[in-house]
Amino acid sequence: MRIDAFLHQSPMFAVNRAARRFDALAARALATDRLGFLEALVLAALFFESPRRVKPSQLADTFSTTRGNLSHCLSSLEAKGLVERKIDPDDARAFRLALKPAGRRAAMRSIAALDRLQSGFEREIGKAALAEMLDSLRQLEARADAR
Numbered sequence: 001m002r003i004d005a006f007l008h009q010s011p012m013f014a015v016n017r018a019a020r021r022f023d024a025l026a027a028r029a030l031a032t033d034r035l036g037f038l039e040a041l042v043l044a045a046l047f048f049e050s051p052r053r054v055k056p057s058q059l060a061d062t063f064s065t066t067r068g069n070l071s072h073c074l075s076s077l078e079a080k081g082l083v084e085r086k087i088d089p090d091d092a093r094a095f096r097l098a099l100k101p102a103g104r105r106a107a108m109r110s111i112a113a114l115d116r117l118q119s120g121f122e123r124e125i126g127k128a129a130l131a132e133m134l135d136s137l138r139q140l141e142a143r144a145d146a147r
Helices: 004-009 011-029 037-049 056-062 067-079 101-125 127-146
Strands: 083-088 091-099
Touching: 011 037, 011 101, 011 127, 037 056, 037 067, 037 083, 037 091, 037 101, 056 067, 056 091, 067 083, 091 101, 101 127
Parallel strands: none
Antiparallel strands: 083 091
């Protein structure tokens, strides 16, 4: 198609295409627990922050997503019996999050699956090349934010 030359040079198209492929790859890696990528990240964050309780707003900021998107993610994790929301004793308007025992096990499996993916990327592409790519992506992201 005539647009192929443009697409071949477009960082936006390349990032979008890669994101879709990474989503599919993550879905396969996390299929055991029927988790999406954001769900796995939330479980991992709660696992690593334990015993400290985490607020949903902290996760939304950390993962650069909307609070609404994170709320849907948390509702899904609650429905799966992996996470619980409790009213913050210091601020009744806020919630604190905690892993349930099944969530702790799912978090460990998710962390292992994501670690295997990362190790595979490092083997196939190399740590230095990955670090350079991440730096370039962050620069593109910063430029997009500035516009």
